[in-house]
Amino acid sequence: MGRRTVTATRRRVVQGLGALATLPRAVRAAPLTTDVVVAGAGLAGLNAALILEEQGYKVTVLEAGPGPGGRVQTRDIGGRLQELGASDIGTGYGRVLDQIQRRGLETVPWNIRVRPFTYHVNGRLVAGKDWAGSQANRLEGDERALLPAMLEMHYLGRNPLKEPDDWLQPEFRSLDIPADDWFGAQGASTEARRLIGASFQLSESRGTSALSVLRDGAILKASGANWQGKPPPMQQVEGGNQRLPQAMAAALKTPLRTGTAVQGVRAAGTGIDVASSDGQTYRARRVILAVPLTALRRIRFEPALPSDQARAFREMGYSRTSKFYLRATQPFWETDGLDASLWTDTELERIFALEGADGSVTNLLVWLNRTAPPFDRLTGADARAYVLKRLAELRPATAGKVEVIAEHSWLTTAGIEGCLARYGPGQVTAFADVLPRPHGAVHFAGEHTRRVDVGMEAAMASGERAALEVIAAG
Ligand SMILES: Cc1cc2nc3c(=O)[nH]c(=O)nc-3n(C[C@H](O)[C@H](O)[C@H](O)COP(=O)(O)OP(=O)(O)OC[C@H]3O[C@@H](n4cnc5c(N)ncnc54)[C@H](O)[C@@H]3O)c2cc1C
Structure with missing residues (x-):
């Protein structure tokens, strides 16, 4: 075998657990030892890691992306802080609120107000006040009075x-x-x-x-x-929700390792060897995989997962909404005299006109169904042009009066590839108890394993559960 072939072979095998089996001992980096490896620095992984550190465990958190947060990301868009992912913190979010306080952060009331909706249904544009008697309204009986x-x-x-x-x-x-x-x-x-x-x-x-x-x-x-x-009052972290995972990561005793994806976990003696994208092997007593199912599908398990768990990881779906952030260069709602937000039965779904503190519309946020053709095939400038063209068809007054200033697709975000895990018909019965079930010394956390909470609180609760499993295992 020539030298180039050997090098190429080595490069390939260090991609995963093959490295552990194939490379001679002399060329392997010595494993880094730790009590627990946590994969994923979203709220689930970070909460698990902080609980275990408090109990005296040495924890190493590996995050595939460039920083902590996962689906909690804040950006300055059009001069206003916007949440790309999780925005609302509910009053019942005990764990989230506790961490906010412990990290010295403050909450502020949910600062986004949405202007009332105009409707585009069955090909017609209808003011909310005219809905009940509109030709677009094909509802029956008492339903007709409902927006x-x-x-x-x-x-x-x-x-x-x-x-x-x-x-x-x-x-x-x-x-x-x-x-x-x-x-x-x-x-x-x-x-x-x-x-x-x-x-x-x-x-x-x-x-x-x-x-x-x-x-x-x-x-x-x-x-x-x-x-x-009225919905219950919602809150946000002052300065953006992303400050919470950042503060949690900063509180870790062992610094977070970013740009490091877990690629394989293998039972080794009484512990686990974890292969990662940095070519390093980590040897731990326990592992918590707090990564979305889309990422779990790429992790190799030795021994293999039981068939019901492998099937659950493979078959659960994810919602696929994309967001586009638009700026109104002129108040188009004054041109057509209709409410600024738009609710549609098309692939453009919702256009929220967001009000700033002074009552003026600062941004338009489009929630769009990423799976709808032809949008599922469009990216970049083509996707932006499509959104503007389609919006002008639905609501002619917007033509030439809005521009796209940012967009975010969770479907195409590496390491996440979806919004929220979604049970299909029959899958609660088949998968609900299987998703959080430990596999030997490997434990699972993340919003897809949630039980009695939603959103960020569910992620935190899942991390807590996995940490308690590790503690109970001794
Ligand atoms: C558009 C949107 C709106 C939302 N709105 C709300 C809301 O208003 N309120 C609310 O409470 N919740 C909301 N949520 C839900 C909330 O964001 C999630 O429930 C929560 O943040 C999920 O946390 P997690 O730790 O389970 O996963 P994630 O945040 O996805 O974290 C997983 C981490 O694992 C990393 N990773 C992936 N693969 C690997 C690997 N192989 N090795 C190492 N690391 C890896 C990823 O990069 C990521 O950082 C929203 C979510 C979305 C997408």
């Missing part, structure tokens, strides 16, 4: 789940059916079901389990949300 944005809430008022953990109880497993079927069983008309599908953040009411939708309804209700009226 499209309220339909989902209206039917979720019949949620049979009362407690946040009801979704895990065997007696509710019969609700592990397409969400669309459940809304139909509540008497929602065909048109109401179509509009709920469009108002569903996920745009996939057939591909989503009703049980997981009802779970979120029960959790939000327990946190004080009132489906028919």
